[in-house]
Amino acid sequence: xxxxxxxxxxxxxxxxxxxxxxxxxxxxxxxxxxxxxxxxxxxxxxxxxxxxxxxxxxxxxxxxxxxxxxxxxxxxxxxxxxxxxxxxxxxxxxxxxxxxxxxxxxxxxxxxxxxxxxxxxxxxxxxxxxxxxxxxxxxxxxxxxxxxxxxxxxxxxxxxxxxxxxxxxxxxxxxxxxxxxxxxxxxxxxxxxxxxxxxxxxxxxxxxxxxxxxxxxxxxxxxxxxxxxxxxxxxxxxxxxxxxxxxxxxxxxxxxxxxxxxxxxxxxxxxxxxxxxxxxxxxxxxxxxxxxxxxxxxxxxxxxxxxxxxxxxxxxxxxxxxxxxxx
Numbered sequence: 217x218x219x220x221x222x223x224x225x226x227x228x229x230x231x232x233x234x235x236x237x238x239x240x241x242x243x244x245x246x247x248x249x250x251x252x253x254x255x256x257x258x259x260x261x262x263x264x265x266x267x268x269x270x271x272x273x274x275x276x277x278x279x280x281x282x283x284x285x286x287x288x289x290x291x292x293x294x295x296x297x298x299x300x301x302x303x304x305x306x307x308x309x310x311x312x313x314x315x316x317x318x319x320x321x322x323x324x325x326x327x328x329x330x331x332x333x334x335x336x337x338x339x340x341x342x343x344x345x346x347x348x349x350x351x352x353x354x355x356x357x358x359x360x361x362x363x364x365x366x367x368x369x370x371x372x373x374x375x376x377x378x379x380x381x382x383x384x385x386x387x388x389x390x391x392x393x394x395x396x397x398x399x400x401x402x403x404x405x406x407x408x409x410x411x412x413x414x415x416x417x418x419x420x421x422x423x424x425x426x427x428x429x430x431x432x433x434x435x436x437x438x439x440x441x442x443x444x445x446x447x448x449x450x451x452x453x454x455x456x457x458x459x460x461x462x463x464x465x466x467x468x469x470x471x472x473x474x475x476x477x478x479x480x481x482x483x484x485x486x487x488x489x490x491x492x493x494x495x496x497x498x499x500x501x502x503x504x505x506x507x508x509x510x511x512x513x514x515x516x517x518x519x520x521x522x523x524x525x526x527x528x529x530x531x532x533x534x535x536x537x538x539x540x541x542x543x
Contacts, residue, residue, distance in 0.1 A: 230334045230406060231467040232327065234258065235439030239446050241418055242454035249416050249459040250274035250320075256294070256327040257287045260459050262344050262416040264390070264494045265318025273310045273320040273392045280306035292329035296401040299326065299339050303391060303399055310392030319393035319496055323358050324414045325463070327406070334406040334468065339399045342387045343494065345420050347428065348404070349411040354429040357402055361389035385417075386495050394496050411438070412463040415445075417494060418456035422449040438462040456493070 236253040240246070248263035248270035261277040263270030281287055284302045286294045303322070310318065321342025328337045338346050340358035343365075348357050359365065363386045364378040378384060389396045411432055419428070427448060435441040442460045449458045 229467055229470070230327070230465055232256075232463060232465055233438055234461065234463040235437070235442040236459075236461045237439075237442045237446050238457070238459040239418075239450065239454070241457050242450060244457055246271055247457045248274055249418070249457040250278040251414075251459050251461055252278050252282055252324075253461045253463075254282075255289060256291060257281060257324065258326075258412065258414055258461050258463050259322060259324030260344050260414045260416050260461060261320045261322040261391075262342070262418070262457070262459070262494060263318065263320045264387075264496065265314065265393075266493075269314050269318035270320065272313055273318040274322075276309050276313060277303075277306040277320045277322050277391055280309055287326060292327065292334075294326045294328050294337065296337065296339070296403075299337070299401070300399055303339075303341065303397070307391040307397045314392060316393050319390035321361075321387060321390055321416075321494065322399075324461075325412055327465075334465070336402075336404045336406055336410070336412065338402040338404070341389050341391055341397065341399045343420075344416050345414070347413040347415075347425075347432075349413070349429065349432045350407045351409070354425070354432065356425070357404070359400060360387075361396075361400075362387050384421075385493055390496050406465050406468055408466065408468040410465040410468075411441075412465075413441075413445075414461040414463075416457060416459040418454075418458035419445060419449050419460055421456060422452040422454070422458075432462070438464050 232255045234253050236251060238247060238249050238251060246268060249260065250263070251260045252258070259278065259281060261274035263272070263274030265273060281302050284298070285291070286298045287302065310320065321344040323340040323342070323344035323346045325346055326337045328335050336348070338357050340346060341361065343360040343362045345356055345360070346358045348355060362384070364373065364381045364384045366388065367373045368375055368378050373381060389398070391397050413428065413432060423445070428445065431441050431444045431448065435444055441462045445460050446458050
């Protein structure tokens with residue numbers, strides 16, 4: 217499988233290197249995923265709607281984000297408020313183009329700085345995911361906006377049961393469709409040797425967190441990790457489009473970046489037909505499974521004043537290209 221390697225860049229001492237790839241999978245006629253991997257923004261969007269509508273939704277989301285000056289190369293000034301405004305523009309654009317009949321999930325991270333200190337500003341709408349491997353600790357940063365995640369949070373089902381639940385593909389938030397389009401945000405200081413993974417559910421739906429962690433912690437080059445993860449998802453069934461972006465941070469405060477890899481983990485709109493598609497949640501009265509309100513997570517980290525905005529709620533946990541690779 218061919219893949220394009222991300223270039224290495226540096227700003228304010230922190231060096232960023234990355235890899236990326238996308239694959240249609242083994243059952244899809246089209247690839248409805250889109251992504252952007254260009255410092256400071258790394259993001260994946262997973263379209264839904266079928267008949268190319270999902271492709272339009274994900275592409276417009278990525279294109280809108282890529283056109284924001286605050287998210288262009290060399291900028292480290294983006295805030296959650298800036299990102300939310302850009303996502304609202306994307307939402308409006310998708311609704312205009314598709315008459316609200318298509319939507320997209322979106323997840324990713326922006327590298328920002330506060331007083332010279334680098335931070336990951338992670339954002340998420342839907343069930344695409346952002347993970348972090350840091351100093352040997354591997355965890356999902358983003359929290360899925362899905363019916364099964366709400367059931368897990370409420371203690372009604374276990375995480376293992378969520379993987380096979382009949383409504384596991386129903387999302388509760390998306391851009392372009394539905395009434396809830398607000399993103400969640402997390403702000404985390406960049407640590408030496410950090411590795412960030414952003415992916416569509418075509419990866420997380422095929423591989424366990426343990427399998428993902430193994431690839432991220434043993435393959436030193438980010439492009440090698442991307443290629444390995446995509447191939448593993450294909451071998452596991454490849455039932456959906458698979459998109460993966462891996463971002464490495466080094467030279468944080470002059471560090472060497474050797475502490476993250478090879479350490480053991482400490483925490484182990486019209487609908488599409490097909491059981492493996494991502495679907496927007498229907499009104500509660502039409503759903504087969506009652507979904508309790510999400511449980512709000514407590515803010516665990518101190519947010520710098522210039523990044524925090526009064527109208528933005530932060531949760532902290534512990535998550536322009538449309539190119540297809542052929543295996």
